[in-house]
Each structure stands twice: as structure tokens, then as C-alpha cells.
Amino acid sequence: xxxxxxxxxxxxxxxxxxxxxxxVASYLAGxxxxxxxxxxxxxxxxxxxxxxxxxxxxxxxxxxxxxxxxTQLLSFLLGPATVAFAIPLIKNIxxxxxxxxxxxxALTAGSLLSAVAGVGLVLMCGGSRAVAFSMAPKAVTTxxxxxxxQAAGGIPSLSAALAITGGILVAISINWIFNLAGIxxxxxxxxxxxxxxxxxxAAHALSxxxxxxxxxxxxxxxxxxxxxxxxxxxxxxxxV
Amino acid sequence: VGVMSNFDVxxxxxxxxxxxxVGSTLVCLVATACLMHKLPHPNPDEGRANQP
Numbered sequence: 001x002x003x004x005x006x007x008x009x010x011x012x013x014x015x016x017x018x019x020x021x022x023x024v025a026s027y028l029a030g031x032x033x034x035x036x037x038x039x040x041x042x043x044x045x046x047x048x049x050x051x052x053x054x055x056x057x058x059x060x061x062x063x064x065x066x067x068x069x070x071t072q073l074l075s076f077l078l079g080p081a082t083v084a085f086a087i088p089l090i091k092n093i094x095x096x097x098x099x100x101x102x103x104x105x106a107l108t109a110g111s112l113l114s115a116v117a118g119v120g121l122v123l124m125c126g127g128s129r130a131v132a133f134s135m136a137p138k139a140v141t142t143x144x145x146x147x148x149x150q151a152a153g154g155i156p157s158l159s160a161a162l163a164i165t166g167g168i169l170v171a172i173s174i175n176w177i178f179n180l181a182g183i184x185x186x187x188x189x190x191x192x193x194x195x196x197x198x199x200x201x202a203a204h205a206l207s208x209x210x211x212x213x214x215x216x217x218x219x220x221x222x223x224x225x226x227x228x229x230x231x232x233x234x235x236x237x238x239x240v
Numbered sequence: 241v242g243v244m245s246n247f248d249v250x251x252x253x254x255x256x257x258x259x260x261x262v263g264s265t266l267v268c269l270v271a272t273a274c275l276m277h278k279l280p281h282p283n284p285d286e287g288r289a290n291q292p
Contacts, residue, residue, distance in 0.1 A: 054244060109271055109275055117268070121256070121259050122257070122260040126253075127257065128253065132256075135260045135264065138261070138265075139268055166265045192269050197269075
């Protein structure tokens with residue numbers, strides 16, 4: 001292999017086109033694989049895409065930092081994509097009217113349990129405080145989880161990874177749990193998916209129907225306000 | 241993919257991380273679903289039109 005080949009490659013991996021192409025192609029491959037498995041939740045396209053990208057970076061010897069820098073545009077788009085969840089919510093706003101106190105109660109309980117159980121289970125199993133407070137904000141959307149982890153003494157990059165993994169776990173397990181509980185309400189489905197699985201959970205709910213997606217979006221939005229208060233209060237109770 | 245930059249932490253504390261992740265996610269999912277389901281809705285059959 002000539003030196004020029006390496007030079008071209010090094011230039012290529014640092015361009016935004018590299019990160020975007022690898023990420024989007026991996027996600028599309030994930031979608032195609034899920035179709036092969038007849039839409040099975042276990043063949044989650046986000047999880048498949050993560051494994052494909054990690055495998056590609058490993059095989060090509062590309063560092064995560066290089067990949068991260070070439071995907072800045074996609075990271076930036078994460079914010080507007082979360083805001084775009086407001087569209088199905090606005091279309092179904094009449095379903096929210098008259099239910100706001102129930103919604104707030106269910107979300108606060110879910111969010112509180114997520115943070116307390118996350119911190120408690122990590123500490124009970126011998127984990128460090130930094131890991132516990134990386135776990136605590138994982139139910140919120142990734143950009144917010146990163147900021148909360150930073151403020152609470154957690155590890156921001158670990159918190160981002162846990163937020164995404166938690167969302168994938170929700171997408172994989174929610175059908176099984178709802179079938180087991182015999183719950184058949186689209187609003188409950190979407191709201192629980194958005195509260196426990198943030199953006200990935202809400203996107204999963206939206207793939208079923210718009211009403212579920214609307215309640216998922218609502219949960220993601222309110223959770224972004226409630227979880228920081230809960231986690232930062234916990235961090236205050238449990239100082240470094 | 242950011243997990244790649246936390247391999248050391250994951251290797252050292254994989255049990256607390258796994259238990260915390262699965263436990264807190266499922267607790268949150270079940271608690272939110274049960275509360276939303278049990279609390280009375282103004283029109284209980286409304287959401288069934290588009291059930292998953």
C-alpha cells in the first residue's frame with residue numbers, strides 16, 4: 001500500500017461526508033436487516049447501526065474521536081430532530097387537553113423512579129458515584145442527558161451512551177411488556193416509550209401510529225424539564 | 241458508538257452498569273405505563289382506534 005493511499009484515507013476520514021455516509025448507510029442497513037426479520041423489535045435498526053459503525057471503525061483503525069469530529073453535523077441535527085417531534089403532538093393536541101395532571105403525575109413518577117433506581121442499583125452493585133450519576137439522567141434525550149451528567153458529577157459520554165442504550169432497550173421490550181400487561185392504549189404506549197426511552201422510544205412509538213408518537217413527543221419534552229430537577233436534587237443530597 | 245471511549249469504565253463496572261440500565265429502564269417503563277393506564281381518562285375508548 002502506498003503512502004498516498006494513507007494520505008487520501010486520512011483526509012477522507014476527517015471530512016464530514018465520511019461520518020455522515022458511514023452513519024446513514026449503517027442505519028439504512030439496520031432498517032433493511034429489520035425488514036428481513038419482519039420488523040422484529042430485537043432487530044433494532046439503531047442497535048444494528050451502532051454495531052456496524054463500531055465494527056467499521058475497528059476494522060479501518062479509525063479512532064472514535066476522528067469519527068465523532070466528522071459527525072458534528074449529525075450531532076447538531078439531534079436538537080432540531082427532537083424539536084420536530086412537536087409536529088405529531090400539535091396534530092393530536094386535543095387528546096392532551098383534560099389529561100394534563102394525569103400526564104404530569106405519570107411522568108414525574110416514572111422519571112423519579114428511573115433516576116432513583118438508576119443511582120440506587122448502581123451503588124448497590126458496587127458502582128462509583130460518577131457511574132451512578134451518568135445513569136441517573138439516561139431517560140432524557142441525549143443532549144440534555146449530557147448536560148445533566150456534567151452538572152451532577154457523572155461522565156457525559158457514558159450518559160449519552162446509556163441514554164441511547166436505554167432507548168433501544170425500551171424499543172426492544174415495550175411490546176412484550178404491554179402484551180403481558182394487556183394494555184392496548186396508543187396514548188399509554190407512546191407516553192411510556194417516550195418517558196423511559198426518550199427520542200428512540202418516541203420514534204419507536206411514532207412508527208406504530210401518530211397518536212402514540214404524539215404522546216411520546218410530549219413525554220420527551222416534559223421529561224427534559226422534570227429530570228434535571230430530580231437528578232440535580234439527588235446530586236445535592238449525595239455530594240461528591 | 242461513544243461507548244468505544246468508555247471501555248475502561250465499562251470493563252471495570254459492567255455489572256452495576258448492566259443492572260442499573262436494565263432495572264431503571266424497566267421500572268420507569270412499567271411505572272409510567274401502569275399509572276397512565278390506571279388513572280381515569282375522559283374518553284377511555286378514544287386511544288383504542290390506533291392501538292399498537
